Amino acid sequence: MRQIIYFIKKFRYFLLFIVLEILAFIVIVQDHSYHQSKFVNSANAITGGVYNKVNSVSAFFHLKKDNQLLSEENARLKNLLEARANKFVLDSFTVIDTSQYFQKYDYSTAKIINNNFTKRNNFLTINKGTKHGLTPDLGVINSKGIIGVIKNVSSNYASVLSILNTNSKINVRLKNSNHFGTLVWDGKDYNITQIIDIPRQAVVKTGDTIITGGKSAIFPEGIAVGVVKDFKYEQNKYQIINIVLFNDMSAIGEVQIVKNLHKDEQIILEQSVVNE
Numbered sequence: 194m195r196q197i198i199y200f201i202k203k204f205r206y207f208l209l210f211i212v213l214e215i216l217a218f219i220v221i222v223q224d225h226s227y228h229q230s231k232f233v234n235s236a237n238a239i240t241g242g243v244y245n246k247v248n249s250v251s252a253f254f255h256l257k258k259d260n261q262l263l264s265e266e267n268a269r270l271k272n273l274l275e276a277r278a279n280k281f282v283l284d285s286f287t288v289i290d291t292s293q294y295f296q297k298y299d300y301s302t303a304k305i306i307n308n309n310f311t312k313r314n315n316f317l318t319i320n321k322g323t324k325h326g327l328t329p330d331l332g333v334i335n336s337k338g339i340i341g342v343i344k345n346v347s348s349n350y351a352s353v354l355s356i357l358n359t360n361s362k363i364n365v366r367l368k369n370s371n372h373f374g375t376l377v378w379d380g381k382d383y384n385i386t387q388i389i390d391i392p393r394q395a396v397v398k399t400g401d402t403i404i405t406g407g408k409s410a411i412f413p414e415g416i417a418v419g420v421v422k423d424f425k426y427e428q429n430k431y432q433i434i435n436i437v438l439f440n441d442m443s444a445i446g447e448v449q450i451v452k453n454l455h456k457d458e459q460i461i462l463e464q465s466v467v468n469e
Contacts, residue, residue, distance in 0.1 A: 298413050299452040301325070303333075306350075310357050310442045313380035317341060317353040319448060324348050330411060332451035338417035338439040339363065339405060340448055357383050357442055365418055366406040370395060373406045376418060376436070383442050385422060388434040395431070397424055403436055410456040 303325075307318035321327050323346050331343045333353050341353040341361065354361055356378060363376040365388060372395035374388040391397065401421040407414025417439050424434040453459070 297453065297455055299454055301450045301452070303351075303448050303450055305445050305448060308443075308445060310355070310383045313359050315355040315357045316344070317355055317445075319343075319351050319353060319450075320349070321450065322347050322349045322351050326452075327351050327450060330456075332412045332416075332453075333448050334412075334416055334451060335440065335445060335448045337441075338419070339412060340440065340442070340445060342411055343450070355442070356386060356438075363412070363418075364406040364408045365403050367391075367395060367397065368402040368404050373408060374434070376403070384438055386419065386436045386438060388436060391431045391434060393430045397421060397426075397431065397434060399423060410453050410459045412451060413453075 303319040303321040305317050306320050309315040327346050329343055333340045341355040343351050344354045345352045359378055359380050365376045366373045372392055374391035376386055377389055378386045399421050403418040405412040405416040419436040419438040422435040422437045425432040
């Protein structure tokens, strides 16, 4: 207490000056609308800046939820587009309005909860299973391209055969032509895969885009894969074509599951032809 009294006594003139300045400021603000508006605007600017920073921090922590919502909305829109894709059938002369929508693929969302990419035979785990309608041999993609194919399924989870697996074989083609090949992986660089079985008459250039071919019952045609990095053409054929993936397979989170609604019908028909 004595120290407080000593402090006030020692700095009494300075403290008196501060009090008078505050009183003068209050009088000016109250009696002059211009100064009052300036004060209010300054206060609003300061508080607005604080709120903006707080909202930025809050938005950061909501990114995870927002990403999930965006992924779900993306899947919903893909389903809508797929349902309407064949509403109108166009030939050379007429437009035929079909009596009902024809939807071949269904899209649902999931999240990668375990990701291996440093081995020769890599698998991923997603947080959806049979209770969510998943079965083996469904395609897994994201906004950048293909990721793999579901291999095994439990009630709540599924393991995915990554495209970074030496046993993976995906039908792909050159975007600028209809020449098909098979996407494989040599087990070396997780950013680079290979294409085999491209016919020798195909014109391949560095930088060409590779997409899914649509010749299997798993992936639709046109899903992004990557671009041609380099290739070897020897003995009148393509020995190897290296592809730089669009996806960074070391950093994937939200994914979409592709279900071919007509897969069983297609497989049964193809098997019946083989058995003839």
